[in-house]
Amino acid sequence: MTDPFEEHRRLLFAAAYRMLGSVADAEDIVQDAWLAWHRADRASVENPRAYLVRTVTNLSLNRLGSARVVREAYVGPWLPEPLLTAPDIADEAEQADTVSMAMLVVLETLNPTERAVFVLREVFGYSYAEIAQVVGKSEAAVGQCAHRAREHVRARRPRFTTGAAEQRQIAEKFRAACAGGDLGEVLALLAPDVVSWSDGGGGVTAARRPLHGPDHVARWFLGVLAKPEVQGVEMHPAEINGEPGLLLVYGGVNAGALTFDAVNGRITALRLVINPEKLRGIQA
Template structure:
């Protein structure tokens, strides 16, 4: 039985960060994650909390199931989405490890791969791999037999490992490559930009039909560099500025207009120091997580 004596912190407040992190990783959407947390808060305050023996488990179960319902409906609507669908970027602390997380746990690249899992696989993967819940605990959250959860967890982990290439670029090197890339783009030098892109580079651009964006992935250094410089040469970009920021645990690039973000570029750097995966999020409806 959970009893508060008036001096203890409300369990919802205590675990709010965990609840948002769970919902965000499951949905890839800052706005939807915030909605889920709010719905969980309402459920928590309607509950007879004298009957809740394990508040953390109750809250995580509530958020997980709310997110599952939202994710199932969201995947159906993404079939008609205009162009590539990318998750919403999220500003994070420069060293997310200080918050009990790792950059890998919240990386944009991993969120993209999680989109290829089924809703239940994604829930199990997030709860197990990101937050370390036991198979038994997850079985309780999802009301499924523990052996079934173990099978789902193994299948999801193998699926992610087969599709998610991890690049171990140290902080200093990433800063250097990012600075060189920004300088080359600002100078409008096609060759200089191409020299920093891997030959097999791919770029995705999510405008959601709201702003101009490439409706198909771009492949190859020539195509990506030309498209990128073409965007930067547009008249409306004359007053835009670029700056670095830690997005989803990694140094990234923001494009700002009047101090407000109008786009975010996240990317991977391969073992040769070249950019190999570029993800441009410019859908104005998906930039809320870039403001403090």
């Protein structure tokens, strides 16, 4: 007989990751939930799935409170931890957008309860009654919270999406332009209002503030790649957080993840994560 925890492990990680934006924290939460499950009187648990999701949600809410304090003191832009995905593990296709870096950045602007309610409602389809039991609020309060979160996300998420095939083409063009050090080609791929965020956590070379405009973004990327200490870095196509992106590989080790948004064939946003402490999710 399959252990209910093992049966739902993937769901639990998916929920925790979307609530926290951190692979390491999500893995810790799943481990803590496993301990709680094995300490529980399982004979009295009528619905193991509901029990486990409630456990993971409560643990994630507790973790979010302390995470905000840490992120306020973070050096440079804070970005979610990237996660390598593939068609068979990126959840259902209609859920792929909910794990994208762009979406996780938006979810970071919600308060902890709104984030948990949004994930349970919009990603996993829980009813207001079920969520109310999970977060310990009335059904009416959950409905209001879900509405606020939904409107908040709708106002901030990218309004236009690019198909996966076109995004792969753009990623390949960007990779080739960077590999060739071709400023003109990089500039041609960037939209006039492009913004770039790089998360190095203060430990590796990264821009301490967002970069705006094609010229600043292109020159920064090419300048970093030209530094002697990063000679030999290669970019390889990969599916990152459910979307085509680029892995930065150095000495055979995945050393960073680059994801982007694009509109009408041009890049509008770049998100580069190179903080070594945030790369667990791209080492698999």
